[in-house]
Amino acid sequence: MSDCLFCKIVEGKIPAQKVYEDEDILAFKDISPIRPVHVLVIPKKHITSLATAGAEDVLVLGKILAKANEIAVSQGSPDGFRVIINTGRVGQQEVPHLHVHIVGGPDPVGPMLKRI
Ligand code: 5GP
Ligand code: ZN
Secondary structure: OOOOHHHHHHHOOOOOOEEEEOOOEEEEEOOOOOOOEEEEEEEOOOOOOOOOOOHHHHHHHHHHHHHHHHHHHHHOOOOOOEEEOOOOOOOOOOOOOOOEEEEEOOOOOOOOOOOO
């Protein structure tokens, strides 16, 4: 997709600190990390969000989750991590190309969300 930030990273038009890549997915460090380990994993194919993903995306979504632990361990989160997929307006997704946040580090990441 021509006007998509993360598609531009896939195409090499915008630089990123890549930590894993294969033919279907790309993982790179978040530009503004919230924890010592903060990696974004994306499908190379443009999918806007989980709200628009379809049956044809099942394999790539599974691949991202299946790679998450290996990526987390390689980046310095050997004892677990948290996966976050912000989706749409209510999920406060800022970049409209589906991405999985992997956050972690040596210490526990903290509470999931504040209670209402
Ligand atoms: P969202 O709120 O959409 O789930 O998260 C978007 C994430 O993308 C944010 O954590 C933000 O720091 C990250 N981000 C935004 N622009 C860039 C960029 O140009 N490069 C990288 N590496 N991360 C970005
Ligand atoms: Zn895109």
